[in-house]
Amino acid sequence: GENVEQHPSTLSVQEGDSAVIKCTYSDSASNYFPWYKQELGKRPQLIIDIRSNVGEKKDQRIAVTLNKTAKHFSLHITETQPEDSAVYFCAASQMYNNNDMRFGAGTRLTVKP
Amino acid sequence: DGGITQSPKYLFRKEGQNVTLSCEQNLNHDAMYWYRQDPGQGLRLIYYSQIVNDFQKGDIAEGYSVSREKKESFPLTVTSAQKNPTAFYLCASRGLQGGSDTQYFGPGTRLTVL
Numbered sequence: 001g002e003n004v005e006q007h008p009s010t011l012s013v014q015e016g017d018s019a020v021i022k023c024t025y026s027d028s029a030s031n032y033f034p035w036y037k038q039e040l041g042k043r044p045q046l047i048i049d050i051r052s053n054v055g056e057k058k059d060q061r062i063a064v065t066l067n068k069t070a071k072h073f074s075l076h077i078t079e080t081q082p083e084d085s086a087v088y089f090c091a092a093s094q095m096y097n098n099n100d101m102r103f104g105a106g107t108r109l110t111v112k113p
Numbered sequence: 114d115g116g117i118t119q120s121p122k123y124l125f126r127k128e129g130q131n132v133t134l135s136c137e138q139n140l141n142h143d144a145m146y147w148y149r150q151d152p153g154q155g156l157r158l159i160y161y162s163q164i165v166n167d168f169q170k171g172d173i174a175e176g177y178s179v180s181r182e183k184k185e186s187f188p189l190t191v192t193s194a195q196k197n198p199t200a201f202y203l204c205a206s207r208g209l210q211g212g213s214d215t216q217y218f219g220p221g222t223r224l225t226v227l
Contacts, residue, residue: 009153034215043203043218044156089155099144099163101216103155 002027004092006104013080014112021107023090024072032095033066033073038087038106047088048075051095080111116140119204119219126191126198126226134189134222136204144207145187146216149173149200156203162187191224199226 003026013019025033031052036044050057050064050073057064061080066073073092077084087108093101117138126132136145144163148156158171162181176195181187187206191198201223205216 004155006155032215034213036218041221043220046213046215046217049213049215095214099146099161099169101158103157105153105155 002030002092002100002102004090004102004104006090006107008107009105010108010110012110012112015080015082017080019077019080019084019109019111021075021088021090021109022072023074023092023104024070025092025102026071027092028071029094030092032093033064034091035062035064035075036089036091036103038089040086044089077109080109082111082113085109085111117204117206117217117219119202119222121222122220124222124224126224128226129193131190131192132224134191134202134204134224136187136189136219137185138187138206138219139185140206140208140217141184142206142208142217143184145181146205146207147171147177147179147187147189148203148205150203150221151200159189159202198224200224 006023034049037047038044050066061078063076087106089106090104091101120135146161147159157173159177160179162168168179168181178190203221204219207216
């Protein structure tokens with residue numbers, strides 16, 4: 001089955017700096033890679049996702065890149081703000097069969113004002 | 114953000130007791146999921162259901178049971194056989210939104226065994 005590894009486990013940046021979180025996956029059949037943001041005590045919320053037919057996707061200050069050959073994908077947050085502080089999870093699955101969706105262990109991002 | 118509800122938000126249980134966590138969705142999604150979240154770990158899949166009256170074990174099903182009698186509801190029972198049940202439990206359902214066929218989560222239930 002799929003195995004997803006996520007690094008780093010904690011990340012602290014100064015407000016305005018960029019943050020990068022990296023994930024690797026093991027199953028070459030995976031073709032769908034969502035990222036979730038979870039604030040303390042709340043539900044994970046989808047913030048961006050990417051399918052394997054594209055290498056990069058951007059939505060305002062966040063972007064995700066995918067390297068299918070190397071089986072890794074990354075989340076990039078630019079111009080970080082204190083409200084970006086949360087735990088971020090990556091995941092991997094097959095697009096129309098995400099019963100096999102597997103999650104990374106999470107990255108706790110702290111943005112210092 | 115809405116459409117999936119879980120209750121209760123906090124639940125306390127004595128050792129040896131079974132407890133049932135509720136999950137309801139009004140999104141008309143076929144597939145529903147239960148995950149367990151422990152500190153410092155990702156989400157681990159307990160059970161999932163692709164359709165009414167059908168469900169499958171996930172990676173950590175031992176000590177848990179589910180039912181799917183209605184499309185809207187997917188309750189999880191934590192039995193006394195679950196050796197370490199204290200955790201945050203998340204329910205999710207899957208459907209299309211904004212072009213993404215992905216999982217959407219409920220607010221969670223924090224279970225504490227006393």
